[in-house]
Amino acid sequence: MIILERLTKSFNGIKVLNNLNIKFGEQKITVVIGRSGGGKSVMLKHIIGLMRPDSGRVLINGIDINTLKRKELNEIRKKFGMVFQDGALFDSINIFENIAFPVRQHTKLRESEVKDRVYSMLGDVGLSGQELKMPAEISGGMRKRVGVARALILNPEIVLFDEPTTGLDPITSDAISNLIIAMHNKFKFTGILISHDIAGAYKMGNIIAMLYNGFIIETGCPEDIKASNNPVVNQFVAGSMNGPIDFNMV
Amino acid sequence: MSMDELLNPFESTGRFILKTVDELGSLTIYLWESVFSIFRYSINFGNLIDQMVFIGMDSFYVIGLTGLFTGMVLSLQAYYVTKIVGVTYMIGPMVALSMTRELGPVLTALMITARCGSSMASEIGTMKVTEQIDALEVMAVDPYYYLSVPRILAATIMLPVMTILCSLIGITGGYIVYAYFLGLNHIVYIEKIYQYIKVGDIYSGLLKAVFFGIILATISTFKGFATTGGSKGVGRFTTQAVVLSSVYILFADYIFTSIFFK
Ligand SMILES: Nc1ncnc2c1ncn2[C@@H]1O[C@H](COP(=O)(O)OP(=O)(O)O)[C@@H](O)[C@H]1O
Numbered sequence: 352m353i354i355l356e357r358l359t360k361s362f363n364g365i366k367v368l369n370n371l372n373i374k375f376g377e378q379k380i381t382v383v384i385g386r387s388g389g390g391k392s393v394m395l396k397h398i399i400g401l402m403r404p405d406s407g408r409v410l411i412n413g414i415d416i417n418t419l420k421r422k423e424l425n426e427i428r429k430k431f432g433m434v435f436q437d438g439a440l441f442d443s444i445n446i447f448e449n450i451a452f453p454v455r456q457h458t459k460l461r462e463s464e465v466k467d468r469v470y471s472m473l474g475d476v477g478l479s480g481q482e483l484k485m486p487a488e489i490s491g492g493m494r495k496r497v498g499v500a501r502a503l504i505l506n507p508e509i510v511l512f513d514e515p516t517t518g519l520d521p522i523t524s525d526a527i528s529n530l531i532i533a534m535h536n537k538f539k540f541t542g543i544l545i546s547h548d549i550a551g552a553y554k555m556g557n558i559i560a561m562l563y564n565g566f567i568i569e570t571g572c573p574e575d576i577k578a579s580n581n582p583v584v585n586q587f588v589a590g591s592m593n594g595p596i597d598f599n600m601v
Numbered sequence: 602m603s604m605d606e607l608l609n610p611f612e613s614t615g616r617f618i619l620k621t622v623d624e625l626g627s628l629t630i631y632l633w634e635s636v637f638s639i640f641r642y643s644i645n646f647g648n649l650i651d652q653m654v655f656i657g658m659d660s661f662y663v664i665g666l667t668g669l670f671t672g673m674v675l676s677l678q679a680y681y682v683t684k685i686v687g688v689t690y691m692i693g694p695m696v697a698l699s700m701t702r703e704l705g706p707v708l709t710a711l712m713i714t715a716r717c718g719s720s721m722a723s724e725i726g727t728m729k730v731t732e733q734i735d736a737l738e739v740m741a742v743d744p745y746y747y748l749s750v751p752r753i754l755a756a757t758i759m760l761p762v763m764t765i766l767c768s769l770i771g772i773t774g775g776y777i778v779y780a781y782f783l784g785l786n787h788i789v790y791i792e793k794i795y796q797y798i799k800v801g802d803i804y805s806g807l808l809k810a811v812f813f814g815i816i817l818a819t820i821s822t823f824k825g826f827a828t829t830g831g832s833k834g835v836g837r838f839t840t841q842a843v844v845l846s847s848v849y850i851l852f853a854d855y856i857f858t859s860i861f862f863k
Pocket residue numbers: 362367385386387388389390391392393394
């Protein structure tokens with residue numbers, strides 16, 4: 352269980368997260384939606400300890416990760432996989448080695464076993480035959496697939512996705528959404544996915560939460576969000592210029 | 602530099618000193634953390650060997666040419682001076698002592714800074730701005746352990762090796778000028794080197810090289826990790842890495858030389 356408790360974080364005197372509270376359900380995909388620059392990535396980085404809050408707590412299975420020593424934090428991190436917005440693939444090694452990297456770092460499997468695992472994962476994410484290419488040689492959609500494969504290769508309990516469908520054409524974007532759903536059905540991880548893609552959110556999310564002004568203003572299943580009577584949520588979901596959200600601030 | 606800084610040299614000097622001390626502090630902590638992580642995990646020999654090849658084998662020509670031309674020019678300059686007082690037989694020891702004690706370690710360190718320090722900073726810097734460092738952290742891989750340790754260790758091991766190479770080629774370059782261009786007796790060149798050079802001269806140079814290796818790799822990787830601001834930032838921090846490493850190498854060289862002279 353992951354709980355964010357009264358999380359507050361400022362950059363240069365501006366509060367990006369302001370008393371944010373949320374619980375993420377186990378083995379569900381929770382999609383956090385919100386505007387670009389609204390602090391979604393910052394929230395995600397707090398969950399995995401890449402950023403430390405100014406105040407508030409990040410509880411993973413009851414443990415406040417910001418009280419941990421580096422080694423203890425690393426033990427917790429082994430439960431996680433993360434898909435970065437721009438992939439963050441290691442650009443000096445090929446696709447195969449990118450996906451094999453966590454396996455080589457954290458298991459003592461023999462080379463043949465590493466190969467089996469990576470090839471099976473390559474099949475799962477639809478990248479069979481691409482393994483010898485370098486990250487710079489593949490398309491945006493394929494990079495996302497590699498990111499997903501690398502995040503899932505150690506079968507983590509929790510997977511964080513930072514805008515997995517942003518910047519892709521609608522068809523590729525839908526293919527990645529389907530991939531995430533398929534992987535979720537197969538591996539049963541707790542998924543935390545941030546996005547401003549409403550269609551994808553409805554499709555992938557068991558729960559949808561909206562981040563606005565530094566905190567979560569609404570949580571619910573997709574139907575609840577569609578039926579929300581919060582004007583901010585309505586405006587965001589409708590993608591409209593008219594409403595309480597001040598777009599001059601963007 | 603702003604107008605205020607021009608008008609108030611004390612304030613800007615003070616700020617510069619504070620900044621330098623602050624940076625030295627961070628560098629020391631960083632070096633400590635990196636060295637400490639060697640004991641926390643086992644050494645990744647694959648990465649270490651890669652870096653040693655990069656700093657060593659791949660720098661062979663640069664270091665060789667640097668040594669060669671330096672030795673040759675030293676020989677010529679020494680001739681210009683020694684011939685005035687008729688002691689051209691001292692050219693050998695002059696070249697050899699300058700190379701082993703001073704120029705071998707310093708020039709090797711500066712060339713390796715330019716060649717490898719810059720690429721350490723830009724490689725790690727690029728990884729930083731493209732979130733590859735974050736990806737390492739998320740995968741529970743300590744980036745200092747994974748990236749800094751092999752580079753700092755490799756530089757510490759390879760700098761003395763490359764310094765020996767640089768000095769040897771330099772002495773050979775001096776010999777070529779002495780024997781062939783100046784037409785002097787080549788046996789004297791070698792004899793006098795044996796007569797005047799002491800083991801301590803070689804050791805002091807190699808000890809310097811060890812420290813220069815630590816300095817350049819620590820600063821360059823540190824600046825890599827400090828990189829912010831996209832591709833422009835990578836350029837800026839790489840420049841800082843090269844300039845700062847070079848200055849610290851020259852500064853450390855003076856400190857070492859003054860210690861060894863006592
Ligand atoms: N490391 C950082 N330093 C300073 N400001 C940051 C940093 N990371 C994020 N921010 C700021 O926090 C705000 C939220 O960013 P982010 O979480 O990336 O937005 P998004 O919701 O699009 O993912 C932005 O205004 C951004 O400039």
